[in-house]
Amino acid sequence: MDDSITFLHSSDWQLGMMRRFLGPDGQARWGQARLDAVARIGEVAAATGAAFVVVTGDVFEHNQVERQTILRACEALKRIPVPVVLLPGNHDALEPGSLWTSAQWQAHQPEQVTVLTGTEPLEIAPGVEIVGAPWRSRRPLSDPAAPGYADLTPAEPGTTRILLAHGQLTSLSGGMSDVPTIDQAALEAAVADGRLQYVGLGDRHSTTRVTDRIWFSGTQEVTSPEEDAPGNVLKVTVGAGEIEVEPVRVGAWHMVDHRVELFDEESLTALEDWFAELPEKERTYVRLAGDGSLALPLLSRLDAMIDAQGEVFASVERWAKFWTVRPAPDAADLDALQLSGPARAAMEELRQALAGGDEGAGAALSLMHRLARDAG
Amino acid sequence: MRLLSLALRDFRGVRDRIVRFPALGTTVVVGDNEVGKSSLVEAFGLVFDLPDDSKSTRIRDIQPVGQDVGPEVTVELTLGNRELSYTKRWLKNRSTELAVVEADGRRRSWTGREAHNEAERLFRQHVDPVLWQTLMVSQGQSLVLPTPADAEPLITAVTAESGTPVDGASMPLVTAVEHEYLRYWTRGGRATGDFARSEKAVATAELTAAQALKAMEEVQQDIRRAERLTLDLQDVTGRLTDHLTSVEELRERKKATDEILLRRDSVRHRAETARARLENHTRTRVERERLLDEAERFAKIDAELAERRSDAETVARTAVESVHAAEAALAEVVELKDARRTDVQEAERQVSELMDRAELDRLLGQQAELVDVRARIAAAGTVLDRIKVDDALVVALESARAEVVEARAALAAGVPEVSVRRLGAEPVELSGTGLDGGAREVPSELGFDESAEVLVSGELVVGVPGQVEVTVRAGGEAATLRSRVDEAVRREKDLLKKAGVKDVAAARELLRKADTATAELHEARRTERTLTTGGDPGERIAVLTARLGVGADDDVEAEEGGGKQPAVEGVPGQMSLFEEFASPHDTLDFEDFEVPVSAPDDLAGAQRALEEARDALAEVERLLGDAEFAAAQARKAADEDRSEAQQARARSELAGERLAAAVEALEAARDLLDDDAVSAAEAEATGEVEAVLEELAAVQEQADAAGADQIAGELTDALAVAARLQGERDTLRDALRTTEGRLEQSGRDGLATRRDLAELELAGVRAEHDSLQRRAEAARRVHETLSRHRAEAQTKYSEPLQSRIESLGRSVYGPSFRVWLDDDLAVAERELDGARLPVEALSTGAQEQLAIITRLAISHLVSTGESSVPVIFDDALGWSDKARLRDMGALLGRAGDHGQIIILTCMPDRYEYVPKATFIKLDA
Structure with missing residues (x-):
């Protein structure tokens, strides 16, 4: 021209x-x-x-x-x-x-x-x-x-x-x-x-x-x-x-929304893979929207994963408005801990409270699960 | 675990010793003090706790004093189904050797650190530390009650016994939960650690953020204010510019109209001068008119007043005459009144005399009556003087009479009564003394057939002369009776003599007469008092007689003869003066004034004459009052009329003077300018004023057309508005500059960045706090839930332990023994024979026994499991009496049936009642 x-x-x-x-x-x-x-x-x-x-x-x-x-x-x-x-x-x-x-x-x-x-x-x-x-x-x-x-x-x-x-x-x-x-x-x-x-x-x-x-x-x-x-x-x-x-x-950063549905180990693995594939992680902010329910060990794993990715990425955040992943403890999880007596009874009580919609019981249950696993 | 043997070499004071223990049953290790009993227990602990290269002071302590040797311990024991032989030497020639024989007979061995580690691992695997600590009682610890709640084998055991599921993994979890809880909460449930700090951090960040936000809000407000100020400033500046233009226009117009106004001022000045002149002329004319009017008016007044003056003088003269007439009439009435008063006095004198005379008559009659009464008094007195009998004397007489009769009666009864009768012819002579024939005299001689009855109080001699003489003598008593009769008769006679009467009846008659005379005397005296009440009538008679003259009748005659009063003469002739004061019915009938000549004794007539004279006097006094009033009225009227006449004369004279002055003033004015000239000058001045006013109207018309009068005001107003607008503009400009200055500063301070940072910080600490809060809540929830379930479970566990303790205890204390456990499964209270006491309140011996029983119970409960450990007592039962020692010994012996019991003691006799015990004696 x-x-x-x-x-x-x-x-x-x-x-x-x-x-x-x-x-x-x-x-x-x-x-x-x-x-x-x-x-x-x-x-x-x-x-x-x-x-x-x-x-x-x-x-x-x-x-x-x-x-x-x-x-x-x-x-x-x-x-x-x-x-x-x-x-x-x-x-x-x-x-x-x-x-x-x-x-x-x-x-x-x-x-x-x-x-x-x-x-x-x-x-x-x-x-x-x-x-x-x-x-x-x-x-x-x-x-x-x-x-x-x-x-x-x-x-x-x-x-x-x-x-x-x-x-x-x-x-x-x-x-x-x-x-x-x-x-x-x-x-x-x-x-x-x-x-x-x-x-x-x-x-x-x-x-x-x-x-x-x-x-x-x-x-x-x-x-x-x-x-x-x-x-x-x-x-x-x-x-x-x-x-x-x-x-x-000219920009170097990324800000990403990602929506996941978590219900089993595979879905968790898929999320791990998704994280792994993102480039320029240190300049990337991820906002996660999540739905579903996970067994207690998987939930612990998810927490650990997000925690770890948070260190790798600029920031990884659960999008509070769209984060509805819940613990789903089943009897097998509890049995695996080989708990008995009062500990078993306490855990059972929390599990039933969670099933009854008590969100606080979910957090308590996850914690107790972790403590029992580590102590065992 | 079972302890099979312990060998010590160069261990504290022990040179070399081996002690073997039966795997089951009660073993009593006996040794004197310092032979190393406690070292056995210590050695067992050290061998598992410390590796051979340990530099611990615990190791240094066991080296024999002053010997450079290595202490060595060998222990043989079973753990699970294995048999272990474990030897360790410290300090010198250090070594560790472990040999293990498995249940299936396999044999393995380790040395050095590996041996230590393997031994430690096996020990931890099979021995619960809490249980071990609980059941190994070192010296002086025998009183401490075990608190075995966290001893796993015990829990397992009691769980097995109570039927509750095995809680194998719970202890580390409980610790972990406790630990997690304490990361966030104090035991009291308050936030602590990072969680508490995070709460504070949130509060701080909130405060900072709020402050930063507020600062930024102030900036926003400043921006808005500045924007508004800018707009306002533009607006005001525009208006000010427009306004200043219009101010200039006004100034121009004002300059143009000022010339017209100047001219108008000149014309106005002339008009004022002309008007002043006119006013002057008018004033002169009005003054002249006034003078004329005044002269005329005063002349008229003068005439009127002169006439009024002559009238008043006439009236005054007439009044003086009226006064004279009234005073003459008054003098006549006074005279008449004096005459009537004289009449009254004469009438009063006559009435008085007549009354005196009547009084004198009454007094003379009274005097005669008095003489009569006094004669009666004297007669009665004479009668009374003659009678000597009175009431007392009569009573005495009657009494004396009665005494005589009584004495006679007594004599008659008390002395012989002799009846003497002459039957024959022979005289019968009677004599003697003290004879009483009763009513008759005792005859000295009896006639034929005559008889005499004699009371003999003395001596009776009855004699028939010549034939017989009979003497009758009364006894001693008769003489006394006789004398009484005589005495009574004598007294009666005395009284009669004194009374001057014959007998009592006469005395009574006299007394009656005296009463009659007394009554009469009293009546006469009363009459006398009545007559002399008003004083002695004699005195009054003397006074009245003196007052009435020598011969009362003569005096009265003389008075009456000269008492005729002259009639009031000529009074009716004076009546004409009173005609106007007297009403028709007051008209006097002067015929009534003639005083009737009454009979001298006619008191009633005299009093009537007096009344009439008094009425006449009162009438005249009334007339006098009226006449005085009429005279006063006439005098007052005359005074008033005279005063009126004087005033009229004064006014008339004044009016004359004023008239003269007015006429004089008028003449003086006319001398200066005559009346016609005054009118002409006024008319001329009026014309002049009208001409100037016409000119002024023309100029004003011009000024109005140009708006000259308004323009100055408009200009002033416009300038005021301009000043106000300028002030407003300046204020706005200042405010804007201030605000902009502030904003400049805010920009320099980076307030927005600060706010963003503060909010960022707040969001960060809030997120952290939320996360901590979630974790803290979870920890609390887990802690609370688990604690609750544990508490419930422990309640269940305590039952087996409790029942085991009780069953053991009953063998010592009898069937009433009971205990209660606390949450840590420690014995809290004991009941014996119904008395329940806290453990601390028990005696030392009882506490020790309870501690031993509890340990044996625990041992008993866990003995069946692989986790069982020996119960070791390093001396105990130091506080138990003989009886208890027997029972406790039996108990310790039975305990050996289920497990390994090891007792270390220097007092073997305490344990002599332990059946089936193995005694091992340690020598020094």
Whole structure:
């Protein structure tokens, strides 16, 4: 493509984000990974010859993140060798007390970085104009993208105009959004009549193509198992009448939901195999949903397995909401312990209580089973 | 286990010794102190506990003092079905050798550490440590009651006996459960250890998180506040700008209208001047009119007052005349009253005289009556003086009479009564003394056929002269009776003489007469007192006689003759003065005033005349009151009229003066300016004012058209609004700056990160705590459940042990012996002959016996199993008396039937009653 321009589109870095399920160690490594992914965007820019990088909102998790986060972000940004344009999103809105107007940011802001604080077009490169709709409040009263292009006339011939906006599209939010959404039809109309050549959107963490020229880049590093295609940066090339958008992976982490049904030794083995096959375990968070019931020895084995995998993986968690695996003690288990007298009677009592729906009895029974086994 | 032999070499004080024990039955090892009995027990423990290379002080202690030799122990025993021979030497030439002969005759041996390990393993496999500790009683421990609850073989045994399933694996589990429970809970059930710390950590993290969240919420509020402040500031700034523009417009308009206002002020000033002049002229005219009016009015008043003055003077004169008339009438009535008072006094004098006269008559009659009464008093007194008889005298007389009669009667009864009758012709002479013929005198001589009856109290001589003389003499008593009669007669005579009467009856008559005279005297005296009550009438008579003159009748005559009073003359002629005061029925009939000339003695007439005179006086006094009142009224009226006349004169004079002054003022004013000139000047001034006002109206119209009057106010208001808006803007700007400053600080503090971290921390400790809590609850549940089942089971186990202890004990204490076990299966209480006591309360001997019985019972229970161990007593029964020693000995002997009993003692006689015992004597 002649006269084309290539740039990178990223969003939702959310630097400073915490994840409870990762634990202190996992949290530290994952936090660093999100910065590393930013640095990798710089590598991608260098590799692809991108003219600049745009980040469409939520660079930071909060306006009140700690100083370390800001300074490390600045360091990561410095490693991007091309101009970078940042758009304030809902997490880091240009509200009073905003990070962007703080002395901390302004003292360390790298030279090639521009924060879009208004809607005036910015000529980032010859023939390339960036317009943005920064969030001025966490609770906008209308379409958060509209201020960016509402007053625009069609671009001059030969000028490529890029809109940076942040927010949910009505079609994708499922009507769940409690803030006004972006009017997709109006946006498409603006693209159609030549006012905008590309619309870079943020807020959705999964890389999502809305139309050829309207994209959510998604987050640079996964933040939740629910995300579809996170961990990418978009390489966008706009030419005369043409556009090419290509996701390039920069993320290193995985967050996985896994649902299992456990009822016998085989199902347990299958779960072990599933764990074994996962790659990059130290950078993977697994959230297990489970159902079924297991004999006491199997339950002990399951506990041990999850416990052990928790050490291997960044984190393995039973998904409390969807975890209903119960002990199923049968007489054979108890007989195998060769208990007699009061011990046997006590265990039998607990077993019957469990059968009667007493969840506490299940835990007690498992414990007693383990103690008896170990003592025997 | 059965102990077969123990060999010691260089062990404490023992040089070399071997002791063999029968596998079954009771063995008594006898030895003096210090020969090494206890060393046997000690050696058995050491050989299994410590390897040959042990450096334990327990080993050093067994080395004989001062000898560098290695202590050596060899023990032969059975464990299960094996036979063991186990030798160990410590310190010097250390060695361990174990030889085992299996039940099937296979023989194996080990040496060194392997031997030790194998021996230890076999021992642990076959010997329950609790049971071993329970049944091996070292020296001085014989009093300690065994607590064998956790001794497995015992549990097994009693379980077998009680029918409860065997609980072979429960002991390690119980320990493990206990251990697990104590990881989370104290025995009292409170959280402890990591679990308790985790609870505290959660509380701390919750607090931290809450604080961080609150700080962040404050930030959010600040953000919202700042957003709102920004909007408000924009709004106020916009309004201020708009407003300042309109202020400028107002200023321009004001400049334009100021000129009109200036002109209006000038015209207004002129108008005021003209109006002032007009007012001046008007005032002059009004003053003139007033003067005229005043002169006229005062003239009229003067005339009126002059007329009123002459009227008043006339009235005053008339009043003076009325006063004179009233006073004259009053003087006449006073005179009349004096005359009537004189009449009354005369009438009173006449009435008084008549009353005195009547009194005098009454007193004269009274005096005559008094003379008569006094004569009667004197007569009665004379009668009474003559009579000497009184009541007492009569009583004395009557008494004397009675005494005479009584004495005579006594004489008659007490002396001979002699009847003498003359029958013949011969005289019969009677003489003698003390003779009493009764009513008749004793005759000195009896006639024919005459008889005499004589009471003889002295001597009676009856003689017929010449023929016979009879002397009758009374006895001594008769003389006394005679004298009594004489005495009584003499006293009666004295009394009669004193009374001056003949006999008692006469005395009584006299007494009656005296009573009559006394009554009469009393009556006369009373009459006298009545007559003299008002004093002696003589005095009153003298007074009255003196008052009435020499001859009472003459005086009265003289008085009455001159008492005629002159009639009041001329009174009716004065009546005209009273006519207006008297009502018609008060009119006096002056004919009544003539005093009737009454008869001198007519008291009633005189009193009537007095009443009439008094009535007349009262009437005149009433007239006098009326006349005085009329005179006072007339005087008062005259005073008032005179005062009125004076006032009228004063007012009239004043009015005259004022009239003169008014006329003078009017004339003075007219001299300055006559009436017509005054009116003309006023009219001219009025015209001038009207012209100026017209001009003013025109200018005002111009000002109204330009809104000149409102503009200044509008401008002031607008400036005030501007100032207010500026103030508002400044306030908002300051508030915004403050809030932004705070937010800047919050950003620097990284409050959001802090909050996230705090929440993360909280979630972490909460998850950990939840996990711990689940485990703790599980541990508690297991512990509680197992403990409950164990307690139930132990209750069952205790029965066999209890019954075994009781059956053994009864052979010593008799059939009333009973015991109770606690949860650890230890004996807690003993009952004997119905007395139940806690073990601690028993005597030392009884406690020791009970401990031995309990051990024998345990041994008995486990003896059948492979787990049985020997019962070893290192001396015992030191506190038992002879009788008990016998029974206990029998018991120990019987115990040997089921197991191996080893007794170490230095007092073999304590055990002489043990039947079938094997005695082994240790020599020094």
